[in-house]
Amino acid sequence: xxxxxxxxxxxxxxxxxxxxxxxxxxxxxxxxxxxxxxxxxxxxxxxxxxxxxxxxxxxxxxxxxxxxxxxxxxxxxxxxxxxxxxxxxxxxxxxxxxxxxxxxxxxxxxxxxxxxxxxxxxxxxxxxxxxxxxxxxxxxxxxxxxxxxxxxxxxxxxxxxxxxxxxxxxxxxxxxxxxxxxxxxxxxxxxxxxxxxxxxxxxxxxxxxxxxxxxxxxxxxxxxxxxxxxxxxxxxxxxxxxxxxxxxxxxxxxxxxxxxxxxxxxxxxxxxxxxxxxxxxxxxxxxxxxxxxxxxxxxxxxxxxxxxxxxxxxxxxxxxxxxxxxxxxxxxxxxxxxxxxxxxxxxxxx
Amino acid sequence: xxxxxxxxxxxxxxxxxxxxxxxxxxxxxxxxxxxxxxxxxxxxxxxxxxxxxxxxxxxxxxxxxxxxxxxxxxxxxxxxxxxxxxxxxxxxxxxxxxxxxxxxxxxxxxxxxxxxxxxxxxxxxxxxxxxxxxxxxxxxxxxxxxxxxxxxxxxxxxxxxxxxxxxxxxxxxxxxxxxxxxxxxxxxxxxxxxxxxxxxxxxxxxxxxxxxxxxxxxxxxxxxxxxxxxxxxxxxxxxxxxxxxxxxxxxxxxxxxxxxxxxxxxxxxxxxxxxxxxxxxxxxxxxxxxxxxxxxxxxxxxxxxxxxxxxxxxxxxxxxxxxxxxxxxxxxxxxxxxxxxxxxxxxxxx
Ligand SMILES: CC(C)[C@H](C(=O)O)[C@@H](O)C(=O)O
Ligand SMILES: CC(C)[C@H](C(=O)O)[C@@H](O)C(=O)O
Numbered sequence: 001x002x003x004x005x006x007x008x009x010x011x012x013x014x015x016x017x018x019x020x021x022x023x024x025x026x027x028x029x030x031x032x033x034x035x036x037x038x039x040x041x042x043x044x045x046x047x048x049x050x051x052x053x054x055x056x057x058x059x060x061x062x063x064x065x066x067x068x069x070x071x072x073x074x075x076x077x078x079x080x081x082x083x084x085x086x087x088x089x090x091x092x093x094x095x096x097x098x099x100x101x102x103x104x105x106x107x108x109x110x111x112x113x114x115x116x117x118x119x120x121x122x123x124x125x126x127x128x129x130x131x132x133x134x135x136x137x138x139x140x141x142x143x144x145x146x147x148x149x150x151x152x153x154x155x156x157x158x159x160x161x162x163x164x165x166x167x168x169x170x171x172x173x174x175x176x177x178x179x180x181x182x183x184x185x186x187x188x189x190x191x192x193x194x195x196x197x198x199x200x201x202x203x204x205x206x207x208x209x210x211x212x213x214x215x216x217x218x219x220x221x222x223x224x225x226x227x228x229x230x231x232x233x234x235x236x237x238x239x240x241x242x243x244x245x246x247x248x249x250x251x252x253x254x255x256x257x258x259x260x261x262x263x264x265x266x267x268x269x270x271x272x273x274x275x276x277x278x279x280x281x282x283x284x285x286x287x288x289x290x291x292x293x294x295x296x297x298x299x300x301x302x303x304x305x306x307x308x309x310x311x312x313x314x315x316x317x318x319x320x321x322x323x324x325x326x327x328x329x330x331x332x333x334x335x336x337x338x339x340x341x342x343x344x345x346x347x348x349x350x
Numbered sequence: 351x352x353x354x355x356x357x358x359x360x361x362x363x364x365x366x367x368x369x370x371x372x373x374x375x376x377x378x379x380x381x382x383x384x385x386x387x388x389x390x391x392x393x394x395x396x397x398x399x400x401x402x403x404x405x406x407x408x409x410x411x412x413x414x415x416x417x418x419x420x421x422x423x424x425x426x427x428x429x430x431x432x433x434x435x436x437x438x439x440x441x442x443x444x445x446x447x448x449x450x451x452x453x454x455x456x457x458x459x460x461x462x463x464x465x466x467x468x469x470x471x472x473x474x475x476x477x478x479x480x481x482x483x484x485x486x487x488x489x490x491x492x493x494x495x496x497x498x499x500x501x502x503x504x505x506x507x508x509x510x511x512x513x514x515x516x517x518x519x520x521x522x523x524x525x526x527x528x529x530x531x532x533x534x535x536x537x538x539x540x541x542x543x544x545x546x547x548x549x550x551x552x553x554x555x556x557x558x559x560x561x562x563x564x565x566x567x568x569x570x571x572x573x574x575x576x577x578x579x580x581x582x583x584x585x586x587x588x589x590x591x592x593x594x595x596x597x598x599x600x601x602x603x604x605x606x607x608x609x610x611x612x613x614x615x616x617x618x619x620x621x622x623x624x625x626x627x628x629x630x631x632x633x634x635x636x637x638x639x640x641x642x643x644x645x646x647x648x649x650x651x652x653x654x655x656x657x658x659x660x661x662x663x664x665x666x667x668x669x670x671x672x673x674x675x676x677x678x679x680x681x682x683x684x685x686x687x688x689x690x691x692x693x694x695x696x697x698x699x700x
Contacts, residue, residue: 164504197507
């Protein structure tokens with residue numbers, strides 16, 4: 001039965017449009033000749049749009065995006081230090097706004113060390129884990145403020161908000177994922193210092209664990225977790241953690257597994273009430289924008305995550321496999337963004 | 351002129367007493383035949399004391415410790431999961447309490463990759479930087495709480511408190527340190543998300559930078575900083591950052607530079623109003639306690655930091671050099687805690 005998926009595409013700033021162009025070609029190749037068609041709408045959002053119109057994300061943009069089945073996002077953010085952007089906060093006003101408004105409470109970030117991928121570790125071993133990062137709470141809620149701003153008596157606060165509702169749903173997702181993987185789950189937090197939030201996370205993990213007797217549960221403080229990510233990343237299967245710790249751990253995990261040029265992510269609303277959003281973990285890298293230097297692999301792997309999320313597992317596997325083969329075949333010769341896209345498209349078509 | 355330094359020694363739990371024993375021997379060796387004597391008082395504090403008496407740190411303990419010139423601490427914390435400790439929070443009630451009460455606003459954590467030190471990176475390059483971690487503010491203030499605890503409607507908050515006063519003094523310290531080193535300072539924060547605290551840190555760094563035109567100033571988000579710590583740690587000279595980010599970065603930095611068995615730290619009150627406290631970055635590692643398996647090097651390097659802080663720079667250099675030689679001479683043969691102590695003592699005496 002023919003199926004049409006309405007896809008909102010936000011190429012964004014910097015290298016965003018370049019990597020998204022390749023991701024779209026791979027998506028087309030992977031779905032060519034199948035029953036499924038992607039009906040794409042392009043949204044010009046990001047620093048460029050802000051500079052032109054002063055808008056970051058209007059209510060109309062948000063409503064239009066929400067009416068889609070899925071979202072593909074490149075990267076957003078202008079040139080650091082651009083004075084015209086000094087009052088803009090594209091990250092908060094656009095990227096985080098989408099994650100919060102669309103209730104993307106699972107920020108899914110797989111880390112796999114592909115054969116042939118360059119990595120900084122001397123003997124990484126087999127690395128294949130997924131970070132389930134909470135996406136709608138914690139220190140990301142924007143619950144802060146300052147008094148006496150700009151004076152010697154300024155006090156600036158940031159409040160991390162954590163709810164049983166919010167923690168339980170992401171913890172359940174992580175356990176279910178662990179059941180389908182190697183059945184090991186590590187909670188990462190800082191319970192000895194952030195005693196209130198930490199206690200909530202710990203109690204919920206302990207409670208949900210009872211329903212999953214087959215899953216080995218482990219706890220690490222976030223500082224210790226960074227040590228293991230470089231000394232023994234193979235010990236991890238599923239990591240579940242809060243929004244900020246997840247942000248930190250996944251950049252480090254990306255570096256350990258060949259660089260954030262390869263790291264894909266899904267901002268998932270598992271309930272299906274809102275469209276989920278797929279994006280590379282990397283930023284807009286304005287310094288190399290338009291030079292065909294960016295690696296589109298992270299964006300392409302985000303397509304694989306999206307296809308899987310949409311239930312198109314055969315198509316997802318084709319993309320993932322093509323990427324895996326491409327990485328394994330990488331020599332030292334450097335390729336342009338388009339050449340990498342070409343090579344992966346060819347493998348998808350093969 | 352003979353000088354007597356009153357030193358409070360808190361061996362603590364787990365491997366704490368073992369590593370402190372070696373650190374004390376090295377201290378004795380480094381000061382033998384000099385004008386300075388260390389008059390030591392031992393404080394039995396930590397999980398063991400809590401289990402015996404129910405006390406973590408009494409007002410009398412605190413007053414007695416405060417009357418000393420410096421503090422040497424091993425490690426505190428009981429066996430994870432010990433039910434008898436479930437209502438204790440030795441970390442908050444003892445370690446953090448000392449840092450806060452004694453206004454240790456500079457948490458100084460050098461990271462140096464010694465020749466011969468084993469590290470996880472394939473090509474680390476020259477690594478020699480110092481993290482200046484704020485020690486009395488941020489998410490560590492204990493300003494959190496929960497409502498409807500234990501119910502599905504629980505909300506648990508943690509508030510990071512940051513003041514111009516607190517940020518400025520640690521930023522000034524970091525700039526002065528950078529002036530004496532390679533004149534590069536990196537602020538690490540998450541200004542795009544924690545906009546209030548981030549803005550305060552950024553503005554203060556920008557302001558103080560004007561007084562230090564010779565120092566190159568750089569900014570990194572904490573997630574990006576973890577990437578550089580594994581891909582190009584040589585880029586760092588002085589990192590200044592908040593309490594929580596500093597906690598995370600220094601464990602990672604320790605791992606990158608040969609493991610936290612080598613990582614020393616100083617909790618400094620630069621004003622000299624309160625005694626500063628020196629401790630290895632590692633924890634109490636109850637699993638290997640009493641087995642002579644712990645590496646006392648981090649505790650011994652903490653002695654070097656302490657001597658330097660006390661103005662005993664020649665003695666400090668002797669200890670640091672002895673450790674450097676010991677690490678360079680390390681083969682694959684394993685040594686007991688005491689043997690490592692013996693070898694370093696011999697080098698100090700040589
Ligand atoms: C751009 C920024 C707000 C974002 C985050 O902190 O979540 C990014 O670092 C990420 O990990 O997707
Ligand atoms: C034990 C813990 C409270 C402490 C911290 O988080 O500061 C430790 O990790 C450290 O880095 O000294």
